[in-house]
Amino acid sequence: MRWNKKLILFLGTIIVSVAIVFFVKNNAFIYNTPVGHVEDVQVLSKVLQEDNFGNKDYIVRQRLKIRILNGKQRNKLLNVNNEYSLSQATDLKYRTGQDVLLHFNYRKGHVAGTTITDLKRDVPLTILATIAISLLVLMGITGLRALFSLLLNTVLFFIAVEIDVQQEGFGVLAIFSILAGIFSLITLTLVLGWNKKMLVSFLTTVVGTFSAIIIGMIVFKITHNGGLHFETMEYVTQNPEPLFLAEIILGSLGAVMDESTDIIVSLAKLRKENPTISMKQLWISGRNIGKTIMGPLLNVLFMIFMSDTFSMMVLYLRNGNGWGYSFSMNMELGFVQSLISGIGIVLTVPIASWLVGIFFKKGAVRNA
Amino acid sequence: MPNAVIILAVILAALMMVVGGATGIRAFMSIILNFIVLFLNIALISWSFPAMAITIISSLIILAITIFMGSDDDRITQNAFYSSVLVLVVLVILIVLIKPHLMIQGFGNENNEDLEGMSLLIGIKFNDVMTSTMIISTLGAVAEAAIAIATGLEELIETTPDLDLAKIFHHGYDIGKEIIGTALNTLFFGFFGSFLGLFTWYVKLNYSFSEFFNNKIFAAEFSMILIGFIGVISTVPLTAWVIQFRQRHAEKHDSV
Numbered sequence: 001m002r003w004n005k006k007l008i009l010f011l012g013t014i015i016v017s018v019a020i021v022f023f024v025k026n027n028a029f030i031y032n033t034p035v036g037h038v039e040d041v042q043v044l045s046k047v048l049q050e051d052n053f054g055n056k057d058y059i060v061r062q063r064l065k066i067r068i069l070n071g072k073q074r075n076k077l078l079n080v081n082n083e084y085s086l087s088q089a090t091d092l093k094y095r096t097g098q099d100v101l102l103h104f105n106y107r108k109g110h111v112a113g114t115t116i117t118d119l120k121r122d123v124p125l126t127i128l129a130t131i132a133i134s135l136l137v138l139m140g141i142t143g144l145r146a147l148f149s150l151l152l153n154t155v156l157f158f159i160a161v162e163i164d165v166q167q168e169g170f171g172v173l174a175i176f177s178i179l180a181g182i183f184s185l186i187t188l189t190l191v192l193g194w195n196k197k198m199l200v201s202f203l204t205t206v207v208g209t210f211s212a213i214i215i216g217m218i219v220f221k222i223t224h225n226g227g228l229h230f231e232t233m234e235y236v237t238q239n240p241e242p243l244f245l246a247e248i249i250l251g252s253l254g255a256v257m258d259e260s261t262d263i264i265v266s267l268a269k270l271r272k273e274n275p276t277i278s279m280k281q282l283w284i285s286g287r288n289i290g291k292t293i294m295g296p297l298l299n300v301l302f303m304i305f306m307s308d309t310f311s312m313m314v315l316y317l318r319n320g321n322g323w324g325y326s327f328s329m330n331m332e333l334g335f336v337q338s339l340i341s342g343i344g345i346v347l348t349v350p351i352a353s354w355l356v357g358i359f360f361k362k363g364a365v366r367n368a
Numbered sequence: 369m370p371n372a373v374i375i376l377a378v379i380l381a382a383l384m385m386v387v388g389g390a391t392g393i394r395a396f397m398s399i400i401l402n403f404i405v406l407f408l409n410i411a412l413i414s415w416s417f418p419a420m421a422i423t424i425i426s427s428l429i430i431l432a433i434t435i436f437m438g439s440d441d442d443r444i445t446q447n448a449f450y451s452s453v454l455v456l457v458v459l460v461i462l463i464v465l466i467k468p469h470l471m472i473q474g475f476g477n478e479n480n481e482d483l484e485g486m487s488l489l490i491g492i493k494f495n496d497v498m499t500s501t502m503i504i505s506t507l508g509a510v511a512e513a514a515i516a517i518a519t520g521l522e523e524l525i526e527t528t529p530d531l532d533l534a535k536i537f538h539h540g541y542d543i544g545k546e547i548i549g550t551a552l553n554t555l556f557f558g559f560f561g562s563f564l565g566l567f568t569w570y571v572k573l574n575y576s577f578s579e580f581f582n583n584k585i586f587a588a589e590f591s592m593i594l595i596g597f598i599g600v601i602s603t604v605p606l607t608a609w610v611i612q613f614r615q616r617h618a619e620k621h622d623s624v
Contacts, residue, residue: 057491086489087493089473089483118583121581125470125594165571251558251562257553291392295434298395299507303507304559307500317411
């Protein structure tokens with residue numbers, strides 16, 4: 001009986017996933033922009049190129065035969081030219097069978113020319129998303145809870161971004177600090193339930209994160225942003241420095257919560273089993289748990305912050321720039337973000353031990 | 369002018385030493401060593417070495433540094449290392465299969481300002497650079513999850529001497545369930561922290577849903593989060609399996 005249920009869940013997940021992917025594959029009719037299917041590709045020319053730094057590359061002109069999939073021009077065939085290079089830094093090499101987004105240039109009400117704006121990427125993204133979600137669903141109630149928490153946090157994140165844009169970037173730090181608080185309340189409640197452990201973890205997360213940010217701000221202040229190029233931040237539409245601090249708060253939040261729940265759950269258990277345990281013993285136990293997880297946790301963030309810069313780094317290095325300059329223009333801010341997050345992760349250890357000592361008073365742990 | 373990077377690094381090193389003692393110093397060293405590996409990884413790729421081979425070697429070194437410098441217990445670290453290597457294999461296959469359909473290499477229109485004055489015809493395939501980015505971005509999370517599950521299982525094995533071998537996999541799965549929520553959160557917030565600027569850009573410039581969802585940079589970030597999730601989730605059964613396999617092997621060895 002139990003097996004049957006599992007099998008049904010498994011098959012059901014696969015069928016639903018396939019149905020979703022199939023729908024997205026054929027969803028051109030819901031697009032407002034014209035969508036086309038590449039029926040055939042023909043190479044027109046290939047020209048070798050060499051830049052000032054001796055980099056050898058080539059540019060290929062291709063002619064794509066495209067069938068329109070939606071709108072008034074549906075099923076119409078047309079030829080569109082496209083150029084791509086070996087490196088494909090900002091151009092793309094299209095292949096037969098791909099779907100692309102198009103732009104019609106109208107002249108006097110008639111389509112006078114067509115350009116490809118981008119690849120239609122919704123299908124591969126949907127495939128990845130359905131794999132991830134299916135795996136979580138198959139994990140049962142824990143997986144569903146994690147999924148719910150991620151979706152809820154995503155929605156809140158978008159609302160906060162919307163508010164930030166409406167405020168024109170003023171108060172970005174305040175908006176995302178409040179959001180960070182809400183994020184931790186929701187996430188920790190879903191992980192630990194609504195109880196004292198959750199409250200202590202929440203306080204630890206808030207105090208740990210903000211102590212790190214304050215240390216970071218003090219260092220920026222006394223060094224007059226020494227060596228930091230906030231102007232190199234990507235995609236910036238507002239004052240970069242507070243945005244950077246907001247990014248640090250959000251970025252380190254998950255790691256700090258992870259660590260504080262680990263420590264607090266173990267220490268609360270310790271205090272419950274042994275109510276006479278002293279503050280010093282709590283501190284030692286907290287340290288022992290914390291010290292083994294802080295390195296791996298910091299590495300999680302470090303890999304995320306650093307790997308994002310690879311493409312730009314390669315471009316800088318191949319454009320005749322030195323290592324030091326390329327680092328400071330591309331990787332330095334990610335490095336600083338990692339360092340400040342690391343400070344938060346480390347500070348969480350003593351803060352968690354201290355707060356457990358205060359909140360789980362000797363002999364008053366029945367409700368813990 | 370004093371350099372903020374150095375001051376912050378000194379503060380972090382000092383705090384890690386005070387809080388973690390020798391383990392803390394090793395944790396700090398693991399970050400520095402990983403940074404050196406990452407930098408060499410990029411430098412070698414920019415010198416036209418084969419990106420896939422370089423990335424896989426770098427990934428193995430990074431996993432080894434992160435795991436073996438994180439803990440003293442040999443059994444935990446070995447189990448965690450083997451299982452994270454298995455996860456790496458799964459992720460590399462997934463990335464190789466999905467990437468030709470995503471085409472997220474290089475830069476988007478949103479990068480135009482940063483690209484001004486640069487030669488883009490550099491003779492290096494940004495496609496390969498992206499493979500490296502995607503693989504390496506998930507390594508930390510995979511290593512962390514593998515360590516957590518291996519540690520939990522090891523504790524269980526030590527405290528229950530007559531533990532049924534056949535049930536180790538099941539216990540591993542239970543421990544995995546406990547950590548999966550927080551492990552995913554770490555990854556999730558890590559990514560949000562790195563593209564807050566990008567999202568304000570999309571909202572400010574009024575991207576339509578289709579523009580936004582098919583956008584190259586969004587697709588790159590979103591696929592990296594999802595691949596990271598898939599990596600962390602698959603760590604759970606793979607670690608449990610590695611431990612069961614090695615335990616069974618060790619017992620066979622003992623009885624001979």
